[in-house]
Amino acid sequence: MMNRKLLCGAGAMIASLCVASAAWAQAAAPIKAPDAAAMAGMVNKGDTSWMLISSALVLMMSIPGLALFYGGLVRSKNMLSVCMQVFMIVSVAGLLWCCVGYSIAFTSGGENHFFGGLSKAFLKGVDGTTLGATFSNNVYIPELSFVVFQMTFAMITPALIVGAFAERVKFSGLIVFVVLWSILVYYPMAHMVWYWAGPDFLADAPTDYGLLWGWGALDFAGGTVVHINAGIAGLVGCLMLGKRTGYPKEPMPPHSLVMTMIGASLLWVGWFGFNAGSNLEANGVTAVAFINTMVATCAAAVSWSLIEQFHHGKASMLGAATGAVAGLVAITPAAGYGAPMTSIVLGFVVSPICYIFVTQVKIKLGYDDTLDVFGVHCIGGIVGAIATGIVASPALGGQGVFDYTKFPAAFDASTYSIGTQVVTQIKAVLLTLVWSGVVSAILYFVIGKTIGLRPTVEDENQGLDITSHGERAYNY
């Protein structure tokens, strides 16, 4: 299994992190369960640089990428409300991650495989000398680079949700929701999928992992943790908050598809940090994840445009941007597992499925998922999560999975079974849908009854920019 995870080196007091490099580690026989002093020689400057750059790229996905992608799609009277929601969620989630998030997600829960403990709350014991594990034996990265990389994921995931009830949510209620949702949904999901003891330690601690990791579920960069998780929370939210006033009778066209195109493009660029960065090292698999992210997105954009060309006779800019995002979502769990050509197939397949949900199912069922968080992120995420079980197969050119219970990690392509893996993937999807869906519903209900989640109809009609934030996006 080649999932991502961390592991920390003990709080070592090592003077220099970069004395020796990977060359040294490769020359000698791998060291099982290295101590802090040995680990300090297993850090590579290239890996560290790549992780820090990736963290900045993922931040760019949220702001301004997601804010513009979403903002362009709402009416001009709600532009700033969406930008502000994304901006403030990013800021609050960053603080919360340092306080408790990192610890809950990435420390061992012992025999509890649902969430970790509080031993690293407020980043206790984490400093410039502590290290985190990667997917390779005897390769480590500075733990703080892992903390900040994962922080950017904890920022963008709740920000994705706001698209489902954009133009009709009360700011204060939303922020309280995001705090509670992060603690009760995001951190446990991240723990379940991505926590494990690390390649040098698992052999001695064979049950030290999160629940889904233990099942063998594959999620390279966050198909379940980020996209299905946020997508189902969005669907539940738009159902419980109710439709926008006037929906669907009143026309509510996007106010600037140029913004949406810029936002989608920034998402695409930032996504290289998200997917290729998730390899935690700068190596061949990183390149695999990078090119898969590129070509799956191209395929999905082309696919969506072709559907529109046949269905309406005109391929739209919004359609191409939506297809690109669906492709990015779908390739996320598979990024480091598939091959470029299977990723292209995945990109072509995801667009028609999301297209049906966005243009047909939503209208038939009548729910008001303002910016199609469910139709694109949840459905695209499910397609990607299940397809990961297929494209990861070495028989199809995929990367397969490593057996980390052995030391050093063993690889045997013949043990990979598409059928078994797809069943595991489906189980992981179902658990994510239930966990996030149920807890989100409870949170929306409680916050709706106390602080409130809907502004008044007058405020909604006037637009949230003025009524929630006291400003207008455009003064002309």
Added chain:
Amino acid sequence: MKFIIAIIKPFKLDEVREALGAIGVAGMTVSEVKGFGRQKGQTEIYRGAEYSTNMLPKVKIEVAAPDDLAAKIVETIQQVASTEAIGDGKIFVLDLASAVRIRTGESGDTAL
């Protein structure tokens, strides 16, 4: 004096302005407007949500002119702004009671 209001397709504005300049029109007022006539609207589709916009963007030109020039202006606008398709617009001509140049206080034809 006559007051001429012409509603034309936006992309015809520059041509009309040049043609009117060539026949001696010294000034005009232009605004972006929306409206509908026989052309009706157009359909826009955003992720499957269809909106028919029943107002289309047009440009409104207003020109005040002496009586002897008015007919020539109307003829020029009609010829230049025409694409021979529906949606080309309309020209309205009104009698103008008076005109005053604010800077000097001149009135009548000399104010135009």
